[in-house]
Amino acid sequence: MEQVAQSLIKKHPCLTEKGSSTGYGGWKTSLKYKLSNYRTQLRKLGCPEVTVNSLENKPVGKRSAAFGIKKAKRAEVNFCPTYPSAETEESLEAMRKALFLDVKKRNNREAVKLKMEKTFAYRRHEVVRDAPMVDDFMARWPALFEVSEINAEFKRITTLPLQSKFLSQPDFQSDNLTRLFQRRGGQLGEKLKRVTAQIANCDDVDAGREWIIKGVCVYMGEDPDNLLQEYVSLDDNTINEAIEYTTVGIYVVKEHASSDEVEDIGIVLEGIKVLQDLDNVALAVAMLFGLMYVLNLSYPANLRYTFEVIQKIWIELDGDKLSNKALTLKNRLSQ
Numbered sequence: 001m002e003q004v005a006q007s008l009i010k011k012h013p014c015l016t017e018k019g020s021s022t023g024y025g026g027w028k029t030s031l032k033y034k035l036s037n038y039r040t041q042l043r044k045l046g047c048p049e050v051t052v053n054s055l056e057n058k059p060v061g062k063r064s065a066a067f068g069i070k071k072a073k074r075a076e077v078n079f080c081p082t083y084p085s086a087e088t089e090e091s092l093e094a095m096r097k098a099l100f101l102d103v104k105k106r107n108n109r110e111a112v113k114l115k116m117e118k119t120f121a122y123r124r125h126e127v128v129r130d131a132p133m134v135d136d137f138m139a140r141w142p143a144l145f146e147v148s149e150i151n152a153e154f155k156r157i158t159t160l161p162l163q164s165k166f167l168s169q170p171d172f173q174s175d176n177l178t179r180l181f182q183r184r185g186g187q188l189g190e191k192l193k194r195v196t197a198q199i200a201n202c203d204d205v206d207a208g209r210e211w212i213i214k215g216v217c218v219y220m221g222e223d224p225d226n227l228l229q230e231y232v233s234l235d236d237n238t239i240n241e242a243i244e245y246t247t248v249g250i251y252v253v254k255e256h257a258s259s260d261e262v263e264d265i266g267i268v269l270e271g272i273k274v275l276q277d278l279d280n281v282a283l284a285v286a287m288l289f290g291l292m293y294v295l296n297l298s299y300p301a302n303l304r305y306t307f308e309v310i311q312k313i314w315i316e317l318d319g320d321k322l323s324n325k326a327l328t329l330k331n332r333l334s335q
Helices: 002-011 025-045 089-102 109-118 120-130 134-140 147-158 163-172 174-183 186-200 205-219 236-244 281-294 301-314 324-333
Strands: 228-232 248-254 264-269 272-275
Touching (some): 002 025, 089 109, 089 120, 109 120, 109 147, 120 134, 120 147, 134 272, 163 205, 163 281, 174 186, 186 205, 205 301, 228 236, 236 248, 264 281, 281 301, 301 324
Parallel strands (some): 228 248
Antiparallel strands (some): 248 264
């Protein structure tokens, strides 16, 4: 609202308020009240982004205006959209059941894609309102947990492409990030020296992206092992047992530590493998970030700065509101 009010008097200087320290304080207040009145009208019309926080949708015994506020926090354009015209909760549930059967059919990609598009609002209501466990949500929407559908769902939520935007950033910023890594001193500097050595010796683009991502983790003061866990020369039972205790992360299975051959790369959420057999680690990180939006999950506390860099600097979502750490990195990248 402040930006809009500021732009207004910049475009029309005659509207500048005399006696105001900023020149637009009254306009900002006016916008605030107008938006409040607009939300009241939306509530009367049953707009889900407003009614999701109404008292009747809150648990019995906790029906206060301040309890469990659900709102877009990461620049989601379609946080809780309305159902398509002529569709009801019952008709969309019937479509979901039909979609569940369509997934099992061969050469049925177009039908699945069309129904996933139509049921988007119904799926978002379920994610935002009910916050289901990942295992339960996978059982209801198995078609969603594929690379193509995560890309499509992320674009529905944010209107931005995920995979192409994400994978281009490590390539575009590789030189600047490497320069920052080399300049860093102290204990983090020692860790980053090993990262830059790996980047310099990388002939493979995917491997270079992986080390850039690890370097960003270290530079932001976080441990890459919290994001990426490698399992080398272990049997399936040992790996599955370790994965059960993982809340959020990416796993890489190798037969030998010195080998570049990877048996499996996947994503774990709430101890469940949600994606497997991914092509490379950089793609896995992109899909994990996409799933944070798709499932409306909070960033892990031990990786929040890394995900903030991905969101606000690489994907450029809500990029004008940065923590001090992320702002410092952004400023140094632009120097």
